[in-house]
Amino acid sequence: MAAGPDGVSLGRPMSPIDTDALAGDLLEYIDASPTPYHAVRESARRLTQAGYRQLDEREPWAPEPGARVFITRGDTSIAAFHLGTQPVDRAGFRLVGSHTDSPNLRVKPNAAVTKNGYQQLGVEIYGGVLLHTWTDRDLSLAGRVMVMVEGRPQRHLVDFRRPLLRVPNLAIHLNRGVNSDGLKLNAQEHMVPVLGLERAGVAELHGLLLEELAKGGVKAQAGDILGYDLCLYDLQPSIRSGAHGEFLHAPRLDNLASCHASLSALLSSSEPREATSGVILFDHEEVGSRSAQGAASPFLRTLLERLTLAHSDGKPDAFHRAIAHSFLVSADMAHAIHPNYPSLHEPKHQPHMGAGPVIKSNVNQSYATDGESWAFFTALCREAGVTPQHFVTRTDLGCGSTIGPISAGQLGIRTVDVGNPMLSMHSIREMACATDVAQMVAVLSRLFAS
Numbered sequence: 001m002a003a004g005p006d007g008v009s010l011g012r013p014m015s016p017i018d019t020d021a022l023a024g025d026l027l028e029y030i031d032a033s034p035t036p037y038h039a040v041r042e043s044a045r046r047l048t049q050a051g052y053r054q055l056d057e058r059e060p061w062a063p064e065p066g067a068r069v070f071i072t073r074g075d076t077s078i079a080a081f082h083l084g085t086q087p088v089d090r091a092g093f094r095l096v097g098s099h100t101d102s103p104n105l106r107v108k109p110n111a112a113v114t115k116n117g118y119q120q121l122g123v124e125i126y127g128g129v130l131l132h133t134w135t136d137r138d139l140s141l142a143g144r145v146m147v148m149v150e151g152r153p154q155r156h157l158v159d160f161r162r163p164l165l166r167v168p169n170l171a172i173h174l175n176r177g178v179n180s181d182g183l184k185l186n187a188q189e190h191m192v193p194v195l196g197l198e199r200a201g202v203a204e205l206h207g208l209l210l211e212e213l214a215k216g217g218v219k220a221q222a223g224d225i226l227g228y229d230l231c232l233y234d235l236q237p238s239i240r241s242g243a244h245g246e247f248l249h250a251p252r253l254d255n256l257a258s259c260h261a262s263l264s265a266l267l268s269s270s271e272p273r274e275a276t277s278g279v280i281l282f283d284h285e286e287v288g289s290r291s292a293q294g295a296a297s298p299f300l301r302t303l304l305e306r307l308t309l310a311h312s313d314g315k316p317d318a319f320h321r322a323i324a325h326s327f328l329v330s331a332d333m334a335h336a337i338h339p340n341y342p343s344l345h346e347p348k349h350q351p352h353m354g355a356g357p358v359i360k361s362n363v364n365q366s367y368a369t370d371g372e373s374w375a376f377f378t379a380l381c382r383e384a385g386v387t388p389q390h391f392v393t394r395t396d397l398g399c400g401s402t403i404g405p406i407s408a409g410q411l412g413i414r415t416v417d418v419g420n421p422m423l424s425m426h427s428i429r430e431m432a433c434a435t436d437v438a439q440m441v442a443v444l445s446r447l448f449a450s
Contacts, residue, residue: 017442022264023248023434027238029260030250034142034233036076036100036283037157039256043078043263043281044070050267052080057302061310066272071303075144075155076100076283077293079303080266082448084276089312091275092325093304094447095413096265097295097403098258098332099285102251103127103426105134105191107141107230111205119195121165121205123232127286131185133428134232139165139193143230145209147220158212163235165193193232234428246354246434253422253430255285258331261420261437265444275325276307277448285332285403295403301410327376328415329447330368330404331440333432334358334391336421344394351389351421353433357381357440358389360402360417368404373416377443380450384442389421 033039044054052068055061063069063083070080077100084091105123113120125131142159167190172178185191195205206222213220238250262279280303284294293299305319312318337350351358359374360367381388393399408415420440422432 017268017438017445019435019438022438022441023240025264026257026260026437027240027248027250030238030252030256033100033252033256034140034159035144035229035231037144037229038142038159039100039259040072040076040078040281041157043080043259044072046263046267047080051270061306063307063310065311073299074283074291074293077281077299079278079280079300080263081276081278081303081307082266082272083307083311084274085272086274087312087318088276088304088308088322088325089315089318090321090325092322092327093278094273094275094450095278095280095326095328096262096444096447097280097282097300097328097330097407098262099255099282099295099403100259101127101283101286102254102256103129103286105129105139105193105232107143107205107228107232109227113192114198115192117198119198119204120192121195122192125187125191126231128426130424130427131187131191132183133424134191135167135169135185137166137428138163138235139167139232140235141165141208141230142233143228145213145225145230146227147213147218148224148226149218149220153226154218156213156216156218158209158216158230160208160212161235164208165195165232167191167193236429240434248432248434248437249429250432251429253432254333254425255331257333257420257422257432257437258440261440261444262331264441265448268441268445269448273449275450276311282403289403289406295406296410298410300407304411323411323413326413327373327447328404328407328411328413329377329444330402330407330415330417331444332360332402332404332417332419333422333425334360334419335425336423338423344397346392346394349390349392351391353421353423353431354435355421356387356389356436357418357443358391358421360391360419362393362399364399365405366399366401367417368402368408368415369417373414376414377416377418380443380446383446384439386439386443388418391421 032042108122111121241247282295284291289295308319336353361369404417420436424430
């Protein structure tokens with residue numbers, strides 16, 4: 001058996017995992033989560049169904065050993081913990097970190113645009129969007145609305161779930177060089193979605209939101225809407241594809257696929273282990289994590305400190321000893337080698353879909369992996385019967401980053417960056433492999449069993 005962070009056995013082999021069931025469950029999770037708000041709600045629903053109870057950051061905590069709890073912040077980040085049988089200053093934490101957000105289009109505060117006979121909505125670009133993939137799509141709206149109800153502001157989630165918007169492409173007759181010169185889009189001028197015809201008297205945004213809120217039993221007037229956080233999303237459902245159903249085509253695979261794997265692994269066992277297991281799903285990774293609930297915030301550190309106080313010997317250095325015993329897997333999707341652009345991949349590090357989880361390395365610390373954390377994750381893979389792959393970006397190309405280096409820098413915790421291989425990253429619809437879902441869940445389950 002492989003050894004854990006402190007040389008202990010990683011435990012007994014896990015029971016077999018149903019590959020097809022997990023792949024289907026991932027697609028259901030994604031379709032239930034058109035925004036980070038909905039991803040947190042769906043995650044909380046699954047945790048509650050499995051016996052986890054929600055803690056309030058404003059209240060004192062006194063969870064018992066073996067307790068299963070979760071905490072949300074800002075409606076878009078969530079953390080869940082299964083407390084171990086041993087105090088955390090002795091056994092530490094086994095953590096997986098992912099993120100709930102994905103690149104998309106988001107509605108501006110003063111969104112109404114009337115131009116050339118059309119009603120449109122002004123949008124901002126959130127994260128590194130592949131803009132051209134958002135054209136000629138059936139788009140809807142979802143997110144959070146703040147409403148004044150009986151003199152008090154309340155938040156409500158909305159999801160129109162019907163075609164509302166479209167960013168129409170320009171006909172080739174008016175852009176003859178598009179296929180040879182490429183499509184060039186100006187985010188301010190060319191990405192304004194059409195809502196309706198001006199002469200048709202289409203209801204403005206507040207009116208549409210009031211109608212949607214009414215469906216949920218919220219009675220409000222236009223002046224009662226205090227604010228909103230609204231995202232556009234593609235209505236096409238997630239599917240399996242390929243000659244043998246080997247592929248997954250879905251929006252937001254980066255990074256809801258990792259959120260799903262984290263939760264699935266945590267919920268795979270109801271029995272407590274010696275170490276405390278935890279999953280942290282942050283918002284705002286795609287824009288730098290600088291927010292009250294992002295990885296650069298004190299959110300995770302605060303949670304771990306509070307759990308240490310409640311579940312340790314109470315000595316002043318208990319938290320620091322707990323961190324020294326701990327390990328974090330930063331789970332974020334990875335680049336599979338592209339069959340049409342192989343020259344853009346580092347020749348000796350070309351992950352393939354369906355061939356297992358990818359360990360991501362970067363000596364400039366865009367990823368937190370080092371030799372020790374690489375070795376530990378490889379040991380977990382061996383216990384799970386999985387062979388890991390490796391990704392290093394080409395030396396002459398820039399490298400993306402994750403919550404891994406941020407969390408490692410915040411906590412001083414040993415960290416590895418990993419992810420399942422995929423194509424079309426940051427497209428409105430992305431592509432991954434069905435069998436990789438179960439492989440990642442199996443390895444993360446080994447982490448929690450260590």
